[in-house]
Amino acid sequence: MKITSKIFTLNILNGLSLGIVVALIPSALLGQLMLLFGKNSLALRVIDMTSLAQSLLPAVAAIAVATLFHFNTIKTASIALAAMIGSGVAIPTPKGFVLHGTGDIINTGLTIAIAVGLLILIGERLGQFTMLVAPALILVVAGALGLLILPSVQEISEIIGLGVNQITQWQPIVMGAVMAVIFSILVVSPISSVGIATAIGLAGIGAGAANVGIVVTSFTLAIMGARVNPLGGTLAHFIGSPKIQMANMMRNPKLFIPTTLGAAIMGAIAAMLDIKGTPFSAGFGFSGLIGPITAYQATAQSAGMVSKVLLVFVILPLLLAIGLNYIFSQRGTLIAPTDLKLPNN
Known part of the structure; x- marks a missing residue:
């Protein structure tokens, strides 16, 4: 061949x-x-x-x-x-x-x-x-x-890190939305989201927003490709990393539309709810439950923190992913499930 x-x-x-x-x-x-x-x-x-x-x-x-x-x-x-x-x-x-x-x-x-x-x-x-x-x-x-x-x-990576670090000075809700979008892109690129977050010492609300941006990206890509990928491959998006879709994202840039939209929404919500993280947790998202556990530990004294974590890391990203799948794949024709088919399946 x-x-x-x-x-x-x-x-x-x-x-x-x-x-x-x-x-x-x-x-x-x-x-x-x-x-x-x-x-x-x-x-x-x-x-x-x-x-x-x-x-x-x-x-x-x-x-x-x-x-x-x-x-x-x-x-x-x-x-x-x-x-x-x-x-x-x-x-x-x-x-x-x-x-x-x-x-x-x-x-x-x-x-x-x-x-x-x-x-x-x-x-x-x-x-x-x-x-x-x-x-x-x-x-x-x-x-x-x-x-x-x-x-x-x-x-x-250092130049990207410096640029990302400047965004932490913005108004919290705007910063949260932009930070979530940036990390939703980084996590499906060859660049290490964990490496960037660690290099710039990303913490607090910025780290929390980065986490949820990755989470909603994971859920969105998993659900959109669920019909053509096996269960293990679907779960690997958020248990492992959505980076498994890197080749498909590069080949079909239109896939960035729903993930970017979802990340912006969740990043703003995370900032409003004061969801926080650390430089270590910021680039992981849902993987290993590092993002949710760190978010809980960072503000464990806050009333209803368990509910907030479940809402931001599971319930809202899942509902948003289902909605985005309906808009862009089921109701609309912009994205087909085969656009997210993983290799060797």
């Missing part, structure tokens, strides 16, 4: 999306649950395992991309090696390498794209020497290029 630029781009984005969800779901499902067991050794071990899974995101994403390109085992492993290097997830220290976070997701995607492009360019020219040459070649060339562009790519 001839690989066009469109197929190439979609395979990279789809594989990256799947890799992100696979690597992050263990922590989303088990992370907060294990915290309930305090210092229990088994619970701490599970937390360690889920943290390691997150740091292996570049390799997992590379495997997912390679699968979509139908590469063999050697080529797949070679891309995974390059992705781990180019992502910046492994930081060299005097005592060896230390894995930190998930690495830069944008740079992970670019490194994988370089590696895939090289393998397509080489084709079968290596013949019987593929096993000897391909791993070293892809590691050194794609991995090195990834490291070379990493500082410039990280600057993009």
Whole structure:
């Protein structure tokens, strides 16, 4: 099959999306649950395992991309090696390498794209020497290029972070609506919503609005695609991350219309209800219940806080998502369920 630029781009984005969800779901499902067991050794071990899974995101994403390109085992492993290097997830220290976070997701995607492009360019020219040459070649060339562009790519996130930080000075309700929209876009892009929130120290009402923007985006995309996606894929939107729809969002920009509208409404409501968050929770949304739990803890003294949290993180986003699905997909024809079909379903 001839690989066009469109197929190439979609395979990279789809594989990256799947890799992100696979690597992050263990922590989303088990992370907060294990915290309930305090210092229990088994619970701490599970937390360690889920943290390691997150740091292996570049390799997992590379495997997912390679699968979509139908590469063999050697080529797949070679891309995974390059992705781990180019992502910046492994930081060299005097005592060896230390894995930190998930690495830069944008740079992970670019490194994988370089590696895939090289393998397509080489084709079968290596013949019987593929096993000897391909791993070293892809590691050194794609991995090195990834490291070379990493500082410039990280600057993009820093610039975005500075811009987002300025919005926190606006009037609360307007700020809440805009912040929710920004994070609803970030969460389905290659840029890390958690990384941006942490980098700028986003807290208080701004963090709460960011959270609910992600939540309503998760529910909206899940419900709109529920007819063409399996139950597990539907639940993965908010239990894991709506970033699983990244490729579809890039291919069909019209999908941003309902999510942006829903995020603006929920962000304003969250600000009016004084829903708060922390730099750590702001980019997670519903995933792992981090957003709702943090919102409750941030204002636990307020009367009726449990009801507020349920209203803002479950009831209103769900009702709004159902309404948006009715307007744009059932009643209207702007969006078809197939626009949100996940790969490999």
